[in-house]
Amino acid sequence: MSILEYNGAAIIAMAGKDCVAIASDNRLGISYQTVAMDFKKVFKMNDRLMVGLAGLATDVQTLDQLLRFRMNLYELREEREMTPEVFTNLMSNMLYEKRFGPYFCEPVIAGLDPKGKPFLGTMDLIGAQAMAKDFCVAGTCDGNMYGMCETLWKPDMEKEELFETLAQALLASVDRDALSGWGGVVHIITKEGITSRELKGRQD
Amino acid sequence: MGDSAYSFSLTTFSRTGKLLQIEYALNAVANGRTALGIAAKDGVVIATDKKFGSALVEGEGVKKVEQVTDGSGFVYAGVGPDYRVLVRKARKSAQAYFREYREVKPVGQLVKSTASVMQEYTQSGGVRPFGVSLLVAGMDGDGVPRLFQVDPSGAYFGWKATAIGK
Numbered sequence: 564m565s566i567l568e569y570n571g572a573a574i575i576a577m578a579g580k581d582c583v584a585i586a587s588d589n590r591l592g593i594s595y596q597t598v599a600m601d602f603k604k605v606f607k608m609n610d611r612l613m614v615g616l617a618g619l620a621t622d623v624q625t626l627d628q629l630l631r632f633r634m635n636l637y638e639l640r641e642e643r644e645m646t647p648e649v650f651t652n653l654m655s656n657m658l659y660e661k662r663f664g665p666y667f668c669e670p671v672i673a674g675l676d677p678k679g680k681p682f683l684g685t686m687d688l689i690g691a692q693a694m695a696k697d698f699c700v701a702g703t704c705d706g707n708m709y710g711m712c713e714t715l716w717k718p719d720m721e722k723e724e725l726f727e728t729l730a731q732a733l734l735a736s737v738d739r740d741a742l743s744g745w746g747g748v749v750h751i752i753t754k755e756g757i758t759s760r761e762l763k764g765r766q767d
Numbered sequence: 768m769g770d771s772a773y774s775f776s777l778t779t780f781s782r783t784g785k786l787l788q789i790e791y792a793l794n795a796v797a798n799g800r801t802a803l804g805i806a807a808k809d810g811v812v813i814a815t816d817k818k819f820g821s822a823l824v825e826g827e828g829v830k831k832v833e834q835v836t837d838g839s840g841f842v843y844a845g846v847g848p849d850y851r852v853l854v855r856k857a858r859k860s861a862q863a864y865f866r867e868y869r870e871v872k873p874v875g876q877l878v879k880s881t882a883s884v885m886q887e888y889t890q891s892g893g894v895r896p897f898g899v900s901l902l903v904a905g906m907d908g909d910g911v912p913r914l915f916q917v918d919p920s921g922a923y924f925g926w927k928a929t930a931i932g933k
Binding site: 640641646648652653656 | 866867868873875876879
């Protein structure tokens, strides 16, 4: 089993009309053995930016801490919030710094740019960036997630429809993957703020 | 920085609480050619003159007002060679910032890091302070024109308009 699949994860982010949503599953496993059903993989960076981290759980947690560290220093020094574009580049840089001993983590970045437009980005474990207008996925069932998103996504969904679409895409994808699932959590980012909802799924 | 034999700082306090090396550096600035800057509503102007010792000097290649990023530039009063070192360091630091964030380094951040370098040279082994005061002019993405002065001590001030040197 590859190191990126050791703990299991599923992350999807989707863009809607002036909003973005990002969701993850809840499972933490040690290979086949499920160890936690409430493991956090999506982290709030500021009121308009969240990042989902799929991969080795220790690196998920460490990267969350390191990103918090960098964000806080940036906000203190620059006296402004970090935009999603800048954050994506920072993350790419951080990952590439460890090019020959990487963090085993593939991030999905979802936020609203300073003009309020949706921003979606993802990268591989060594920082190769890819931005998208529709959806970004990462995790042990990424094939499933790509298929579900490609089928269910349509442009300019309002936040309620975006929530439904994202939830259905995630739940259907993780059900066919042994390493991810045990419910999920969806966060919707609009200019008013972030709302989060738990998803009830198959607990197996 | 500095020779291994000089791990102690050459800039030390006088009894009255002054750092004489910095005072003397400010003297070097005061004897330098005038440089000035004015912040307007839609931009900043910085200027200095170039005076040479002889009519035979080829002045074309000598640059005193230097660009540092797409949105900022420096001018100085004081010791030219010291200035050039600071411009080099500032440019490199701005490029490193761009590599990390893919955003042009804001003028305020540039001023802080340059000032920090200048302060280091007042508290490190085997080095002397820079014999220049800088005027840093620029505009960030927010469109607000900014003008700063940075002194040999590392102290910096924002100005609407100012002049340094003779």
